[in-house]
Amino acid sequence: MTQIGFYHLTRTSVTEALPQLLSRTLASGQKAAVWCTSKALLDDVDKALWKVSDPTWLPHGSKGVLLPERQPIWLTTEEDTPNNAPFLFLLESRACENCAQFERVFDLFDGHDEQAVAAARTRWSSLKTAGHELAYWRQEDKGWKRAR
Template identity: 80%
Template sequence: MTQIGFYHLTRTTVTEALPQLLSRTLASGQKAAVWCATKPVLEDVDKALWKVSSPSWLPHGSEGILMPDLQPIWLALDESVPNKAPFLFLLENRSCSDCTPFERVFDLFDGHDENAVAAARTRWSTLKTAGHELAYWRQEDKGWKRAR
């Protein structure tokens, strides 16, 4: 089954945390898809990926660009994955109706938003029942800590 990690954001916003996780994804030789629920967040993520200082930027694309299959990071409002990414990042309480095509799924949620925390708990329960391997990561002063 797919490995699914829930990333509880407590110290930064998603546009601050996501580039670090995507940098590690690319460094490991993997491609990623990022599914957003709203266009403003997709645009904010797009801008954040251009501003990354290490590496100098994170190559990415979204609907409307040529050769989407060549993009290391794909940003989408739908469930498209033209780059055949094995890693999926879910933002804004998105869920995947079928997570099995992915090796890993990263579910990032805002720990300061009670509705987002409640929605993440519901997704956790649903995915656990489906038999996926789940992990919970909480943002700490220095990085992420996995809770057992």
């Protein structure tokens, strides 16, 4: 089954936390797809990834770019992964109907938004029932802490 991590954002926004997680993904030699619900957030993520300089630049693309299959990071509001990414990042309470096609899924949600927290709990329950391997990560002062 797919490893699914729930990432509870308590200290930063998704556009601040996501680049660090994507940097680790690329450093491990993997590709990623980032599924947003809104075009507005997709645009914000795109801008944030262009600004990253430390630890590295994060090459990425979205609909309309040439050779989407070569993009290490694919940004979309749809459910496409033309880069055949094994890692999926879900933003804005986005659900994944077919998570089994991915090795790992990262579900990032805003801990200051009660609706987002409630939606994450609902997704957790559904995915646990489906038999996926789940982990809960809480944002701390320095990085992430896995809850047991």
